[in-house]
Amino acid sequence: MQLIEKLTILADAAKYDASCASSGAPKRSSKGKDGIGSTNGMGICHSYTPDGRCVALLKILLTNFCLYDCQYCINRRSSDVPRARFTPEEVVTLTLDFYKRNCISGLFLSSGIIRSADYTMEQLIRVAKLLRQEHQFRGYIHLKTIPDAAPELIAEAGLYADRLSVNIELPTETSLVRLAPEKNVGSIHQAMHSIHLGEREAKEERRAPRFAPAGQSTQMIVGADATDDSTILHNAQSLYHDYRLRRVYYSAFSPIPQSPKTVPFEAPPLLREHRLYQADFLMRGYGFSATELLAGPGNLALDIDPKLAWALANRAQFPVDLNRADESLIARVPGIGVLSARRLGALRRERRIRYEDLTRLRCVLEKAKPFIVTQDYRPPRAEHESVVLRQQLRDTPAQMALW
Amino acid sequence: MHSLRFDGSFATWRQAARRALLQGLAPHQLQWLDEEAPPSLFDQPAEGAPEPSGRLRVSPELLDLLESAAQYRGDERWSLLYRVLWRFVQGERSAVLAGDPDGSELHRRLKAVRREAHHLHAFVRFQPCKIPDAPDFVAWFEPAHDILASASGHFAERLGKHSWLIATPRDGVYWDGQHLQHERRCPAQWQAWAQQPEDDGQALWRAYYGSTFNPARLNRTVMQQHLPLRFWKHLPEGPLIPQLMSEARAGAQRDGQALVLAGRKGKRIAQINEGDAARPPSASVSGSDAPDLPR
Numbered sequence: 001m002q003l004i005e006k007l008t009i010l011a012d013a014a015k016y017d018a019s020c021a022s023s024g025a026p027k028r029s030s031k032g033k034d035g036i037g038s039t040n041g042m043g044i045c046h047s048y049t050p051d052g053r054c055v056a057l058l059k060i061l062l063t064n065f066c067l068y069d070c071q072y073c074i075n076r077r078s079s080d081v082p083r084a085r086f087t088p089e090e091v092v093t094l095t096l097d098f099y100k101r102n103c104i105s106g107l108f109l110s111s112g113i114i115r116s117a118d119y120t121m122e123q124l125i126r127v128a129k130l131l132r133q134e135h136q137f138r139g140y141i142h143l144k145t146i147p148d149a150a151p152e153l154i155a156e157a158g159l160y161a162d163r164l165s166v167n168i169e170l171p172t173e174t175s176l177v178r179l180a181p182e183k184n185v186g187s188i189h190q191a192m193h194s195i196h197l198g199e200r201e202a203k204e205e206r207r208a209p210r211f212a213p214a215g216q217s218t219q220m221i222v223g224a225d226a227t228d229d230s231t232i233l234h235n236a237q238s239l240y241h242d243y244r245l246r247r248v249y250y251s252a253f254s255p256i257p258q259s260p261k262t263v264p265f266e267a268p269p270l271l272r273e274h275r276l277y278q279a280d281f282l283m284r285g286y287g288f289s290a291t292e293l294l295a296g297p298g299n300l301a302l303d304i305d306p307k308l309a310w311a312l313a314n315r316a317q318f319p320v321d322l323n324r325a326d327e328s329l330i331a332r333v334p335g336i337g338v339l340s341a342r343r344l345g346a347l348r349r350e351r352r353i354r355y356e357d358l359t360r361l362r363c364v365l366e367k368a369k370p371f372i373v374t375q376d377y378r379p380p381r382a383e384h385e386s387v388v389l390r391q392q393l394r395d396t397p398a399q400m401a402l403w
Numbered sequence: 404m405h406s407l408r409f410d411g412s413f414a415t416w417r418q419a420a421r422r423a424l425l426q427g428l429a430p431h432q433l434q435w436l437d438e439e440a441p442p443s444l445f446d447q448p449a450e451g452a453p454e455p456s457g458r459l460r461v462s463p464e465l466l467d468l469l470e471s472a473a474q475y476r477g478d479e480r481w482s483l484l485y486r487v488l489w490r491f492v493q494g495e496r497s498a499v500l501a502g503d504p505d506g507s508e509l510h511r512r513l514k515a516v517r518r519e520a521h522h523l524h525a526f527v528r529f530q531p532c533k534i535p536d537a538p539d540f541v542a543w544f545e546p547a548h549d550i551l552a553s554a555s556g557h558f559a560e561r562l563g564k565h566s567w568l569i570a571t572p573r574d575g576v577y578w579d580g581q582h583l584q585h586e587r588r589c590p591a592q593w594q595a596w597a598q599q600p601e602d603d604g605q606a607l608w609r610a611y612y613g614s615t616f617n618p619a620r621l622n623r624t625v626m627q628q629h630l631p632l633r634f635w636k637h638l639p640e641g642p643l644i645p646q647l648m649s650e651a652r653a654g655a656q657r658d659g660q661a662l663v664l665a666g667r668k669g670k671r672i673a674q675i676n677e678g679d680a681a682r683p684p685s686a687s688v689s690g691s692d693a694p695d696l697p698r
């Protein structure tokens with residue numbers, strides 16, 4: 001089979017994994033050295049596909065032959081798709097070629113389960129080792145970790161990879177048992193734990209071997225089962241807490257060809273996925289807890305963003321006086337981000353904050369207006385009911401159609 | 404009104420601005436003419452005038468800000484910088500803050516310049532170049548701001564000992580493996596090298612791009628926000644974008660599979676039972692394409 005044919009099949013097989021970021025790696029440079037590749041902590045998106053998603057890494061499977069039968073996956077053994085397998089050398093060649101052309105910042109390699117978990121993991125490691133040792137490649141490497149692989153193999157993967165990830169796949173154990181019968185929640189958590197330990201050792205002991213400096217991430221499929229957003233966010237919160245994950249990726253379940261009856265055949269719930277990312281960002285960057293965002297069971301609102309939803313449900317905290325309040329509280333105002341909150345802090349050390357300052361900082365005034373006080377402004381509608389405000393501030397159908 | 408003509412470089416502007424500040428010339432008394440401004444009768448060369456005496460203190464941070472903002476191409480390119488500098492020297496520190504009318508414009512420009520440097524790092528596409536005397540890799544790029552000189556060092560870190568060049572309609576950079584040479588007017592030879600016809604290798608990238616796209620998630624608006632139209636024509640995948648979009652929109656297919664693979668004959672894999680012995684590889688696949696068998 002031609003290389004281009006394999007690439008066509010194995011990129012198609014890998015695209016349902018959303019975690020394509022190339023960020024978080026330490027600074028590395030090849031200036032004046034043999035080999036190629038650099039990282040600087042920040043990710044670069046070298047292209048965008050017409051679905052608006054970033055292309056940062058060469059995201060492929062080593063093979064889409066798979067012994068498992070996960071119902072949501074195009075590569076499950078009962079699926080009638082063309083199959084292919086790269087040799088490790090082919091993956092190396094493609095990575096280096098695309099890298100030199102500046103099409104990618106590195107490799108994200110995963111695989112179907114062939115022969116055994118350990119064998120599959122060894123194959124992935126072999127590619128990373130070839131790149132790092134034979135070719136002195138200093139670009140980004142993300143390896144998918146096979147949950148049941150031996151801890152020694154995970155440790156070895158950490159020597160070469162910047163990021164490791166084990167997919168949690170589904171938000172509850174019941175769903176995993178039903179839709180991915182060969183997978184097991186226990187071993188997924190065990191693998192996350194091993195990675196977390198490896199990271200901790202590398203950080204705390206100076207002589208410990210290098211270990212995945214860009215940390216670990218995971219992916220949760222949304223909409224393949226009936227789990228609600230509240231369960232999803234609480235689950236994500238414990239993953240962040242227990243294993244210090246850098247990111248939880250939410251992947252709106254995309255219908256697959258010859259879809260089995262066990263999973264929906266519907267357009268992917270993209271707006272729901274978008275709201276989950278917004279909520280996740282509020283947990284990681286703004287100090288919100290899952291309970292603050294969704295107190296009881298249920299889903300996030302689709303018509304307004306989760307920050308606005310929180311503000312409308314907590315009117316007692318508002319309006320916030322921008323000349324007095326803590327920067328962290330200012331950052332909780334809808335339409336004002338962390339950066340603007342910091343800039344307001346800097347500005348008010350020079351002089352009093354006025355309403356038009358917010359225009360210059362390009363805050364979303366429509367949203368912020370009902371929730372703030374400045375030297376020359378008080379919200380006239382402060383007495384308005386939250387229901388009315390919500391009517392006025394909801395995203396228009398046109399904006400929502402984006403998603 | 405003093406019309407000051409200079410070569411459009413930050414270094415010369417800085418000298419001229421220093422002199423103007425020492426002479427006490429207010430922003431509204433000055434007109435800055437860089438190499439792109441049409442010549443006029445009342446031009447005064449910015450260089451060569453006698454140096455007024457005096458001392459000025461400007462922090463290195465502010466100079467850095469001004470130097471970056473000077474890469475912005477647009478109206479009032481130099482006069483805004485002088486106004487910020489003037490106000491700052493007069494003690495109006497808020498002139499550089501994002502909440503100030505001038506500061507806000509300054510920060511908008513800084514952001515546009517940073518964004519364009521990022522575009523360079525993201526969307527430059529090198530192609531191997533086999534011509535004798537030419538560098539290993541060449542690229543053509545059309546940046547909207549003058550970021551090439553300051554943002555190109557990034558590629559020296561990426562490409563190790565390889566030599567490369569990036570040519571633009573205005574300036575150009577050449578890395579010979581050790582030094583970065585920047586020419587404000589890109590030599591014609593560099594431009595010719597950079598505009599070679601596409602090589603075969605681009606087909607692989609296009610195959611990847613087509614396959615990694617999920618047609619069930621088509622979202623043109625978000626895509627164009629991140630990848631503005633003006634870059635498409637220089638990307639090997641550019642011509643593919645409208646095609647993939649219209650195929651996905653036509654809705655021939657509602658799942659995520661790439662259209663080129665849809666309906667192709669596939670291969671189901673037999674269920675593996677505990678204790679199964681190794682089976683001979685199936686006839687339809689062989690060599691490295693064959694699946695591994697259970698141990």
Ligand code: SF4
Nearest residue numbers: 066068070073076112
């Ligand atoms: S293990 Fe499951 S999710 Fe992974 S490739 Fe195989 S079938 Fe797909």
